[in-house]
Amino acid sequence: MNLITRTLICFTIVLTTLAYAxxxxxxxEDGTVWNGTVGQTITxxxxxRGEVVVHTGELSRATSTYIxxxxxxxxxxxxxxxxxxxxxxxSAETADSTDESVKESDSREDQNPLIKKPIKQxxxxxxxxTLQLHEMVGTYFRDxxxxxxxxxxxxxxxxxxIIVLEIHSGGGAVHIWDKIREVIWEARDRHRFIAWIExxxxxxxxSAFLCDEIYYRSHGYVGAITMYSGDINNVAPDWQMDGWVxxxxxxxxxxxxxxxxxxxxxxxxxNFSYDIDPETGEITYYSNEFGDNVLSKTGRNMMxxxxxxxxxxxxxxxxxxxxxxxxxxxxxxxxxxxxxxxxISEKWTKTLKEFETVGPELFDEFAGNVRADSDKKAIMLRxxxxxxxxxxxxxxxxxxxxxxxxxxxxxxxxxxxIENLEYQKRLLD
Numbered sequence: 376m377n378l379i380t381r382t383l384i385c386f387t388i389v390l391t392t393l394a395y396a397x398x399x400x401x402x403x404e405d406g407t408v409w410n411g412t413v414g415q416t417i418t419x420x421x422x423x424r425g426e427v428v429v430h431t432g433e434l435s436r437a438t439s440t441y442i443x444x445x446x447x448x449x450x451x452x453x454x455x456x457x458x459x460x461x462x463x464x465x466s467a468e469t470a471d472s473t474d475e476s477v478k479e480s481d482s483r484e485d486q487n488p489l490i491k492k493p494i495k496q497x498x499x500x501x502x503x504x505t506l507q508l509h510e511m512v513g514t515y516f517r518d519x520x521x522x523x524x525x526x527x528x529x530x531x532x533x534x535x536x537i538i539v540l541e542i543h544s545g546g547g548a549v550h551i552w553d554k555i556r557e558v559i560w561e562a563r564d565r566h567r568f569i570a571w572i573e574x575x576x577x578x579x580x581x582s583a584f585l586c587d588e589i590y591y592r593s594h595g596y597v598g599a600i601t602m603y604s605g606d607i608n609n610v611a612p613d614w615q616m617d618g619w620v621x622x623x624x625x626x627x628x629x630x631x632x633x634x635x636x637x638x639x640x641x642x643x644x645x646n647f648s649y650d651i652d653p654e655t656g657e658i659t660y661y662s663n664e665f666g667d668n669v670l671s672k673t674g675r676n677m678m679x680x681x682x683x684x685x686x687x688x689x690x691x692x693x694x695x696x697x698x699x700x701x702x703x704x705x706x707x708x709x710x711x712x713x714x715x716x717x718x719i720s721e722k723w724t725k726t727l728k729e730f731e732t733v734g735p736e737l738f739d740e741f742a743g744n745v746r747a748d749s750d751k752k753a754i755m756l757r758x759x760x761x762x763x764x765x766x767x768x769x770x771x772x773x774x775x776x777x778x779x780x781x782x783x784x785x786x787x788x789x790x791x792x793i794e795n796l797e798y799q800k801r802l803l804d
Contacts, residue, residue, distance in 0.1 A: 404452055413435065414434065416433055417432075417457055418431045419444055419457050421455065432445025502709070503701075503710070504712060506539070506719075507717065512548055513578075513778045516579065525538070528713075532713070537566070538566050539700070542571065544574065546600075547577070569588050573595050584627055585630065588691040589632075590703060591693050597678065597679050598677050599640065600637075620645075635661070643673065645662065646664045646673060648667070649688075650666050668687065726770060730767055734779070738780075738784075740757060741792070745757060751804075754796050755800065757796055758797060
């Protein structure tokens, strides 16, 4: 169904899920095959910019293009060798050892939904897919476009892609963030998600925390993940705020960041500080003000600048342009493989901007603010405006409509009013 990219031409990764662990079989570029399981400790000799670097740690994730060892992403086509303590269960063997092993591997690929058959041939540059997530969460910044991009990538380019979410938003609707969370978490085992932040407040910050890695622009910030009921002057009740803190803690824990930072971003009564060991560089976090570096004191919601986030381990790096980000992502150059994500973002922005202009006019006409030389013509104009509103409703969608429209009117209400107007028109015939 999906296209296997250049990296999958060089190797094959087969994942099978057992009762409590995943068996992994990796075919490296030199033809050897390493077998092991997620959760074991391994040592990886890895090629990085012409040098071989050694990484030792727990194998926590394996996808079709990379593995994660001790929290670091390692691309399989750059792995020189893999060693483990359990050599019996993780032995290397040649790719062409026997016909039976090839048949078995092919069979496992056929049965595993994470392994996609190529639909095209040809090499693609190793690069990224980007998606702009700007303005309010729930209107311009939605799960819809993320889902579209993921589906498009998997239908055309295969698994293991790098998806860069360019975030510039002050936040928005929590119930839309719930949808964003489900979309990203469902796809994180298949792709590498990158948050590249210009600004991220509230729900936008929470969205950044869903990603595998977080990078800032030098003037970027993240934080103030507060919750309001209706408007900014109506703070959510304590029970709801505390629930929001626990939700963010679970997100941060799953994303390999300290959960202790969540409370201080949501509630002004919480604190956050940290120490850095001068010899090892290890960071110790505190939910109080007693650390050497205090980021949040009682009375304010914490917001992290790019420099603060990098120092305290909440950022993976700072990049102001694509070339700088490419280096941090261990890419040779900044290449956007396909502009699809940019295109759907621009299309959706154009749609909403247009509705912001014509929508109020259509609602005025639908309410009766029309110019006509007879009652019948006035009703006909109102009906036409209502039908145009229904067309816009389909374009915008039922989840986004309430946040875009300033009045509480849904499609059913519009339909009922059109029926009423048509009845009035018939009386005038």
